[in-house]
Amino acid sequence: MSIFVKMRLWNFIAISRTLLLQTTGLLNSTSLRDKIQLSARLNRVRLARAKALMTPLQRQLLHLIPWLFHHNDPQLPGFNGPLTPHGVEAYMGGDIEDNVAKLLDFPAINNNAQAAPAIAGVFAMGSTATFGQNQQSDLDIWLVIEQEFTDTQTHALMAKARSICQWYAEFQLEMNCYLVHADQFITKGSGQRQLLGKEHSGNVQHWLLLEEFYRNHIHLAGRPIAWWPNASSDSSVLYLGDVSQLPASEYFGASLWQLYKGLVKPHKALLKVMLLEAYASQFPRTALISEQVWQGLTQGDFSSETDPYLLLYLSIEKYLVKREEHKRLEVVRRCFYLKCGVRLSDSQNSNDWRFHKIKSLVTSWGWHSDLIELLDNCHQWDSVQLQWFNQQLNEVMLECYQVLLQFASCQQLNERLRFSELNMLSRKLSTYFVESKHQIVKLNMLWSQSIWEQKLTIVGDPGKYQLWRGEGEHAQVVARAETKGALLCWACLNGVADQRTLWVRQAHRSDPSVLIDYARLCRELVQTIKVGSNLISGRDLSIPWYFKQLIFILNLEDDPTARWQGQEMMVDYTQGNVLSLGLAKQNMLASIDVFSVNSWGECHCVRYSGNSAILQALHKVSHGLRRAPKKVDISVICHSQRLKQQLSLAVNCIAQQAARLSHHQGGTYLVRHLFIGPSCYKLTFGSDGMSYSIEPDIKHLDTQAQIKFEEIARPNLGEQPLSVLPIAAREMASFGVVQYFLRERETGIYVFVLNEQNELSHYVESNLDMVTLVRNISSESIFEDKAIAALGFNLPQFYSLEQGDGELAVLPFGFSSAELNGQF
Numbered sequence: 001m002s003i004f005v006k007m008r009l010w011n012f013i014a015i016s017r018t019l020l021l022q023t024t025g026l027l028n029s030t031s032l033r034d035k036i037q038l039s040a041r042l043n044r045v046r047l048a049r050a051k052a053l054m055t056p057l058q059r060q061l062l063h064l065i066p067w068l069f070h071h072n073d074p075q076l077p078g079f080n081g082p083l084t085p086h087g088v089e090a091y092m093g094g095d096i097e098d099n100v101a102k103l104l105d106f107p108a109i110n111n112n113a114q115a116a117p118a119i120a121g122v123f124a125m126g127s128t129a130t131f132g133q134n135q136q137s138d139l140d141i142w143l144v145i146e147q148e149f150t151d152t153q154t155h156a157l158m159a160k161a162r163s164i165c166q167w168y169a170e171f172q173l174e175m176n177c178y179l180v181h182a183d184q185f186i187t188k189g190s191g192q193r194q195l196l197g198k199e200h201s202g203n204v205q206h207w208l209l210l211e212e213f214y215r216n217h218i219h220l221a222g223r224p225i226a227w228w229p230n231a232s233s234d235s236s237v238l239y240l241g242d243v244s245q246l247p248a249s250e251y252f253g254a255s256l257w258q259l260y261k262g263l264v265k266p267h268k269a270l271l272k273v274m275l276l277e278a279y280a281s282q283f284p285r286t287a288l289i290s291e292q293v294w295q296g297l298t299q300g301d302f303s304s305e306t307d308p309y310l311l312l313y314l315s316i317e318k319y320l321v322k323r324e325e326h327k328r329l330e331v332v333r334r335c336f337y338l339k340c341g342v343r344l345s346d347s348q349n350s351n352d353w354r355f356h357k358i359k360s361l362v363t364s365w366g367w368h369s370d371l372i373e374l375l376d377n378c379h380q381w382d383s384v385q386l387q388w389f390n391q392q393l394n395e396v397m398l399e400c401y402q403v404l405l406q407f408a409s410c411q412q413l414n415e416r417l418r419f420s421e422l423n424m425l426s427r428k429l430s431t432y433f434v435e436s437k438h439q440i441v442k443l444n445m446l447w448s449q450s451i452w453e454q455k456l457t458i459v460g461d462p463g464k465y466q467l468w469r470g471e472g473e474h475a476q477v478v479a480r481a482e483t484k485g486a487l488l489c490w491a492c493l494n495g496v497a498d499q500r501t502l503w504v505r506q507a508h509r510s511d512p513s514v515l516i517d518y519a520r521l522c523r524e525l526v527q528t529i530k531v532g533s534n535l536i537s538g539r540d541l542s543i544p545w546y547f548k549q550l551i552f553i554l555n556l557e558d559d560p561t562a563r564w565q566g567q568e569m570m571v572d573y574t575q576g577n578v579l580s581l582g583l584a585k586q587n588m589l590a591s592i593d594v595f596s597v598n599s600w601g602e603c604h605c606v607r608y609s610g611n612s613a614i615l616q617a618l619h620k621v622s623h624g625l626r627r628a629p630k631k632v633d634i635s636v637i638c639h640s641q642r643l644k645q646q647l648s649l650a651v652n653c654i655a656q657q658a659a660r661l662s663h664h665q666g667g668t669y670l671v672r673h674l675f676i677g678p679s680c681y682k683l684t685f686g687s688d689g690m691s692y693s694i695e696p697d698i699k700h701l702d703t704q705a706q707i708k709f710e711e712i713a714r715p716n717l718g719e720q721p722l723s724v725l726p727i728a729a730r731e732m733a734s735f736g737v738v739q740y741f742l743r744e745r746e747t748g749i750y751v752f753v754l755n756e757q758n759e760l761s762h763y764v765e766s767n768l769d770m771v772t773l774v775r776n777i778s779s780e781s782i783f784e785d786k787a788i789a790a791l792g793f794n795l796p797q798f799y800s801l802e803q804g805d806g807e808l809a810v811l812p813f814g815f816s817s818a819e820l821n822g823q824f
Contacts (some may be wrong), residue, residue: 043219050129060100066122066221067097075107077167084156088119089222120146121222130309134341136176148184185241205254215308216289228294252408255423266333266393273400278319280407290707343376381450409783419814427541430793431600438601443494457504485593486605492525499523524637539820540599542812544734546627551595554638558590561642579645580675587677611677618658622690626662634796661685728808743801
């Protein structure tokens with residue numbers, strides 16, 4: 001052990017002993033002054049623990065946080081104008097801050113220059129200074145204010161905070177700042193409400209968020225927080241509210257939020273959603289962790305035994321042991337171990353103040369050294385290990401959510417929960433947790449740096465294909481799918497395969513895939529797939545999905561060109577139709593695998609086969625093409641041994657044309673004819689998508705003529721099922737989701753309902769206002785038995801029909817412009 005490390009440990013031990021001696025006279029004290037002192041002593045321990053797990057630079061930057069919010073100088077990070085609220089109450093700075101400022105070449109600034117500080121207190125919260133702190137941990141900073149800012153002032157301070165966070169990111173220190181009004185937890189709707197976003201829970205959790213803050217916050221500057229039980233308001237402290245009576249109505253929104261956070265960091269979210277389940281099991285007499293921490297302090301215990309993250313785990317363990325749920329407990333233990341990031345197999349980590357406690361826990365769990373080594377090397381996990389652990393996490397989280405959903409079904413929805421927040425969270429979660437038949441799931445990489453495989457093989461029979469890694473006796477199944485296209489797309493999407501992958505042929509198998517050039521297909525897919533960021537805009541989540549990208553993979557399952565005896569040059573010379581070629585009218589397109597990326601971030605791969613494969617595909621994608629607000633990225637990859645260019649050109653031309661025609665507006669349909677094999681098909685494009693049928697009379701049609709369009713009148717809709725629905729709403733109709741279109745009229749609210757099969761019903765609601773109606777329908781949709789069994793993610797979509805300039809406009813109900821433009 002180095003002298004430097006020993007000195008840090010001695011200092012830490014000395015601080016703890018001094019605090020224990022100073023606390024002895026305060027154990028039975030009930031005065032506010034003594035409680036503040038007791039809290040301050042815990043704060044010094046937490047600061048010491050936090051710094052012990054930081055690099056020297058990170059420790060210096062931690063001290064600089066309140067300093068940067070106290071000052072507002074053009075030469076400092078975060079400056080965005082002289083009128084931006086700044087200044088921290090009672091903040092004086094010190095030698096450490098001055099030295100760091102000099103080191104960073106900041107100008108000399110008078111710490112006492114701020115006359116009217118805007119910020120009452122600056123706090124860090126989250127896993128910092130707890131068992132949960134690791135090298136990837138970020139800093140969550142609460143800026144607590146008491147003043148009522150104007151919108152301009154609020155936006156300016158938040159812009160300053162974002163700029164400071166970006167500056168910290170340059171030093172590989174992730175920081176998130178939240179503006180919190182001191183009254184926002186106590187008084188409904190007061191203070192500076194922040195909208196739901198990637199890092200902010202909006203109104204989906206309230207008192208549960210405050211309880212988490214109470215149990216693990218670190219006071220950096222300003223007035224301290226009155227977080228102990230039975231605290232009350234006083235000018236010497238910041239009082240945010242009493243968390244002793246957590247409302248049952250809040251558990252549902254909080255569980256949704258944790259599942260959403262679990263899309264990125266599932267091991268962390270699992271621990272929190274499991275804690276919610278443990279809390280709910282004790283309702284209404286819940287033993288809150290914040291109260292357990294305070295009880296330990298009053299008994300003079302500043303040791304790691306009162307660490308909030310350790311107490312979180314122990315609370316879950318106690319709950320699961322009582323229920324004899326050993327499988328879920330094992331997953332929780334692994335998540336806790338991985339969240340702590342203390343690698344027991346590495347002897348250098350023995351200097352960590354958490355090391356010996358975690359080692360004793362692991363020993364009591366009976367873990368083998370092989371398991372410890374596996375977890376310690378999680379950054380090297382391959383795709384099989386990664387999928388297995390992801391699956392375990394998902395199963396436990398969904399089981400937790402179902403328990404909490406059942407618990408919340410006896411309650412009303414939290415009044416603070418905005419419908420827009422509920423809609424966006426449930427829609428986002430449905431894209432991940434509710435898998436459809438043809439969905440290609442993007443793996444959560446967790447800690448893995450790469451899951452690329454050097455050698456892969458596809459084997460199996462139609463409908464039962466497998467992707468194997470390696471070869472020979474060491475080969476292992478990586479994934480299964482009904483089609484080869486789905487396996488290829490999954491491998492390329494998740495980085496399991498790329499241009500370097502060697503595709504091994506199984507010569508001993510009578511499988512036609514031995515003739516497939518997987519390497520070339522993989523190269524093209526890797527270059528073509530454009531999934532982009534996992535973040536989706538609120539606007540996209542508030543409306544039915546639409547396509548962003550389509551990739552047509554031709555003849556992967558069957559290749560007629562391999563049996564064709566003609567000459568490609570003659571096809572070009574005669575401008576032959578490769579879908580109906582020669583006197584025999586042969587169709588050279590036998591199958592199409594369509595890989596799609598939609599606006600909700602979902603990926604699918606669907607196979608269409610047979611003579612009309614191209615028509616089946618266009619019919620299915622026409623609705624998603626029609627709803628797209630801008631041009632869809634369409635690509636074609638042809639696997640055929642021959643006629644590659646001709647087939648690619650023909651399919652691309654038809655697909656691009658279909659995309660344009662799908663946007664046809666007005667009271668008419670567009671019709672074109674297409675010869676495929678021995679038949680001629682009539683393709684009809686209208687507001688209800690593309691349909692096709694065989695044209696019985698083809699004598700007047702020329703197979704080689706230029707494509708011509710015929711415009712025909714829209715038939716009378718009197719007997720059509722959607723004729724009662726306003727035209728604007730008809731354009732939004734989508735299969736697979738229940739949609740409500742609401743229009744305010746003098747006689748009441750006109751309610752048009754489209755079920756998942758697009759079957760229409762309508763009625764007039766005259767007793768409820770629109771907000772109450774939507775809340776009641778949402779509550780029924782979430783908590784009815786059928787919805788609970790289906791996890792309640794697929795909530796109805798609500799739209800208001802409002803009169804615009806001469807026509808009705810369809811607007812997502814309950815969404816602000818800021819929410820529509822936000823990212824999730």
